[in-house]
Amino acid sequence: MARVAADERRRLLVQAAIRVMAREGVAQATTRAIVAEADMSLGTFHYCFRSxxxxxxxxxxxxxxxxxxxxxxxxxxxxxxxxxxxxxxxxxxxxxxxxxxxxxxxxxxxxxxxxxxxxxxxxxxxxxxxxxxxxxxxxxxxxxxxxxxxxxxxxxxxxxxxxxxxxxxxxxxxxxxxxxxxxxxxxxxxxxxxxxxxx
Missing domain, CATH: 1.10.357.10 (Tetracycline Repressor, domain 2)
Incomplete structure (x- = not known):
């Protein structure tokens, strides 16, 4: 995806997490599922969030x-x-x-x-x-x-x-x-x- 500011990437990951949880449940909202929803890499997740x-x-x-x-x-x-x-x-x-x-x-x-x-x-x-x-x-x-x-x-x-x-x-x-x-x-x-x- 195009380069975006860290704050915007965090916002997009949070929104992606909410969509995954609402659709599939919290237990299914793995970091891999969330980054896939946000069209980002796993590394981006760990850059944006400590845990x-x-x-x-x-x-x-x-x-x-x-x-x-x-x-x-x-x-x-x-x-x-x-x-x-x-x-x-x-x-x-x-x-x-x-x-x-x-x-x-x-x-x-x-x-x-x-x-x-x-x-x-x-x-x-x-x-x-x-x-x-x-x-x-x-x-x-x-x-x-x-x-x-x-x-x-x-x-x-x-x-x-x-x-x-x-x-x-x-x-x-x-x-x-x-x-x-x-x-x-x-x-x-x-x-x-x-x-x-x-x-």
């Missing part, structure tokens, strides 16, 4: 960014606090509906890592990434809407992560989009009740 674990961390960061960046844009835009909150959650949920295989990869990665001693730290890193993303969202909501939460940000981030993680997994296995979407809306209503004050 497969580093690649997997980038996969999780990339998948998380697919929903985080647009949600932050919604939260930072025009509208009332409630509109921003519901809009951010609605965007996340629509992404689940539109990209179920991508979200399925995240759960498969967790299970794969917990059964692989070489990836023992990966699952913890994965969920730290989720918590950091939720913390950024609730802090941005508070700042842009001029509100104060009744509970500590760290607690709220875990609550929101658990709700969205659980509803996503339930939907991926059950397939009831309408009821799961109503549950996401219920979560938004509950979050509205955790506001101390609104400026």
């Amino acid at each position: 497969k674990e580093e690649l997997l961390e980038q996969v999780i960061t990339t998948i998380t960014s697919h929903t985080l960046a647009p949600a932050l844009e919604i939260i930072s835009g025009e509208g009332t606090f409630e509109e921003k909150l519901r809009g951010g959650l609605a965007y996340y949920w629509q992404h689940v509906l539109d990209n179920p295989d991508e979200h399925r990869v995240t759960y498969e990665l967790t299970q794969y890592a917990t059964r692989n001693p070489a990836l023992a730290e990966f699952a913890r890193t994965q969920y730290r990434t989720y918590l950091e993303a939720q913390t950024e969202i609730i802090e941005r909501l508070a700042t842009t809407a001029g509100i104060t939460w009744k509970v500590d940000d760290a607690v709220l981030a875990r609550y929101l992560t658990a709700i969205l993680d659980g509803l996503t997994l339930l939907y991926l296995n059950e397939g009831d989009a309408e009821t799961a979407g109503a549950a996401v809306d219920l979560a938004a209503t509950q979050l509205l009740g955790l506001v101390e004050q609104q400026g």
